[in-house]
Amino acid sequence: MTYLRAGTTLVFTTFRRLVWSVGTLMLLFPLAACTLFVARRGYPQISDPLVAFNSLSNFLLYIYASFMPPLAALAFGAQSLGGDREDRTLVFLLIRPVPRWVILAAKFAAAWPLAICVSCGGLALLCRLAGPPGSIAFAAYLPAIFYMTTAYTAVFLAFSVLFRHAVIAALVYSLFMEVLLGNVPGIIKKLAVNYYGRSLMFDAGVDHGLVAPDPQWFEPLSGFAARGTLLGITLAVLVGAWLVFRLREYEDSA
Amino acid sequence: MSTTNTEIALTFDGVTRFYGPVIGLGDVTLRFGPGVTGLLGTNGAGKSTLLKLASGRLRPTQGCVRIGDFDATSLAAKRLLGYCPEINKFYEEMTGREFVRTMTRLYGYSWSETRQRTEAALDRVGMLDRADRALGGYSHGMRQRIKLAQAVAHEPRVLLLDEPLTGIDPAGRREVNQLIRDLADEGRTVVVSSHLLVELEQSADHLVMLQRGRVQAEGTLAELRRRLDDQPxxxxxxxxxxxxxxxxxxxxxxxxxxxxxxxxxxxxxxxxxxxxxxxxxxxxxxxxxxxxxxxxxxxxxxxxxxxxxxxxxxxxx
Missing domain, CATH: 3.30.70 (Alpha-Beta Plaits)
Incomplete structure (x- = not known):
């Protein structure tokens, strides 16, 4: 009961701090840009539903899925604990009789719904604007965005356990691992979370007429394997973060 | 420091702490009991390391640190501990009351008990009527008081205060010194760090002087002064x-x-x-x-x- 009270307090406090943060404001810009793009593209006016669906899918696959889930996870996942480290307020948590796993779980529990809300909510908004092809795309791609965002949130929370300036580290990681390496041909892209998310999207989209990518450039995993890998990444990273966090000494915490 | 073993609340037994090849604290054995103990030393003397070890945020390379019967890193020890950090950072968007309430709630108290303890702590540090302003707008002295309030709200047995008088005006210092004395008079073990002895003269019963990670001297101020008799x-x-x-x-x-x-x-x-x-x-x-x-x-x-x-x-x- 004691830990539950402490944990819920920490979730509520972190949630409130994240909602009213600069990160939330910053997320509005890419979301607004995506909204403008979809609105101007005029998907409901495209007469061929297959063309419309493929066009929207390409945007969601290569632009939205590449940027919004990692950005949302970065704004909330990296900041949930990273904000305390950067502001040096972590000391107030570490000196209290709250197990480290409760702190970590509370930080994830506060960041995760916010990241999901932004990335999945953003998808819902774009698909709604896109009209009929959007309805199909939303049902098909929602699970992929959900799992991707969850995995990214876990990864960036782990970054905040490891690095004092987690947001900077997460930005560097996103740029090199997810954007650059995640898009190069060959096996190296399998190191990126993005690869598994897009595999899941391709798997779901093909059933609705999405043209499969050139296997030489991008060979997607099956939906089952991609989903399993994303869940595995989430769990493995959270366990790893807990193992580090439970023993780590934060000398910089004041 | 205490006279009997049962009163000893904070114990350092042969504690050494290295930061890589650099020694932060070297073979320190200390017993802290009820009363105010002033921890003195210049920057880099080892005060912060000692307080971090006492608050369980660092583990000793050698030796052990105990609060009561518990290892300082354990959750049981943290229940007995109140800590007022040197840093001047908070959740700035919160009011003073919200901050103290949140920190008190983390001890697992019910809402009603949390509220009661928060009000009592704010009253104790003289912030009851000023606690509804955002922390970002507080003066340095008010922020120090809020830090003290969050440290004492759960009525800890051991209180660690890291430079609590820094930035406080003389009148405020007298009040904080009195508060420190009151806490000690209730039977608590209060350890106050400072790099200025003059800050501790009013409140400290005992002094521990650190230099380069080692205990240079300890005792009452009078005892330490007697050491001067043979000196120019x-x-x-x-x-x-x-x-x-x-x-x-x-x-x-x-x-x-x-x-x-x-x-x-x-x-x-x-x-x-x-x-x-x-x-x-x-x-x-x-x-x-x-x-x-x-x-x-x-x-x-x-x-x-x-x-x-x-x-x-x-x-x-």
Whole structure:
């Protein structure tokens, strides 16, 4: 009961701090840009539903899925604990009789719904604007965005356990691992979370007429394997973060 | 520090802490019991390392740190501990009341008990009527009080205060010192760190002086001052017969140096207790003369607390 009270307090406090943060404001810009793009593209006016669906899918696959889930996870996942480290307020948590796993779980529990809300909510908004092809795309791609965002949130929370300036580290990681390496041909892209998310999207989209990518450039995993890998990444990273966090000494915490 | 084992609340047993190849604290054995213990040292002396070890945020490389019967890193030990960090950072968007309430709730109290403890803590630090403003708009002194409130709200047995008087005006210092004394008078073990001994003179029962990660001296201020008796001491005497007084004093074997400026004589003595005895005898002997020796004011220029500290530091280098 004691830990539950402490944990819920920490979730509520972190949630409130994240909602009213600069990160939330910053997320509005890419979301607004995506909204403008979809609105101007005029998907409901495209007469061929297959063309419309493929066009929207390409945007969601290569632009939205590449940027919004990692950005949302970065704004909330990296900041949930990273904000305390950067502001040096972590000391107030570490000196209290709250197990480290409760702190970590509370930080994830506060960041995760916010990241999901932004990335999945953003998808819902774009698909709604896109009209009929959007309805199909939303049902098909929602699970992929959900799992991707969850995995990214876990990864960036782990970054905040490891690095004092987690947001900077997460930005560097996103740029090199997810954007650059995640898009190069060959096996190296399998190191990126993005690869598994897009595999899941391709798997779901093909059933609705999405043209499969050139296997030489991008060979997607099956939906089952991609989903399993994303869940595995989430769990493995959270366990790893807990193992580090439970023993780590934060000398910089004041 | 305490006299009996049962009273000892915070124990350092042969504690050494390295930061890579650098020693932060070296083979420190200390017992902290009820009362105020002042932890003194310059920057880098090891005060922060000692407090981080005591609050369980660092583990010792060797030895052990215990709060009551518990290892300092354990959750049970943290229940007994209140900590006021040196940093001046908070959840700035919160009000003082919200912050203290949130921190108190993390001990697992029910909402009603959390509220009650929060109000009591705010009342104790004199912030009850100013706690509804956002922390970002608080003065330094008010922020220090809020830090104190979050540290005492759960009525800890051991209280660690890291530079609690920094940035507080003299009136505020008196109040905080009184608060520290009150907490100690309730039987708590209060450890207060500072790099200025003058800040602790009013409140500390005991002093621990750290230098380069080692305990340089410990004891009451009086005990530490006694260590000065064998050391050179500078005394300033104001007298209308300053030149005459200087001429008489300079003959004393315990006087090393005499300097006269206006109506003041500054005397450097190598044996302070003997000098004071000799000075009293001189004044008594000359009291029957037509122009007796008059001492209007006398002060020891380096026997104050800072001088003890300076002396001990010099001894360490």
């Amino acid at each position: 001491l500078t005394i300033r005497i104001e007298s209308p017969q300053a030149r005459r007084l200087a001429a008489i004093c300079v003959a004393g074997p315990e006087v090393a140096q005499v300097d006269v400026r206006g109506d003041a004589v500054t005397i450097r003595t190598t044996d302070a207790p003997q000098f004071f005895v000799a000075l009293n005898e001189l004044i008594a002997a000359h009291s029957q003369e037509t122009e007796p020796l008059v001492v209007e004011r006398m002060e020891t220029l380096d026997a104050g607390a800072e001088a003890v500290f300076d002396y001990l530091q010099r001894g360490a280098t």
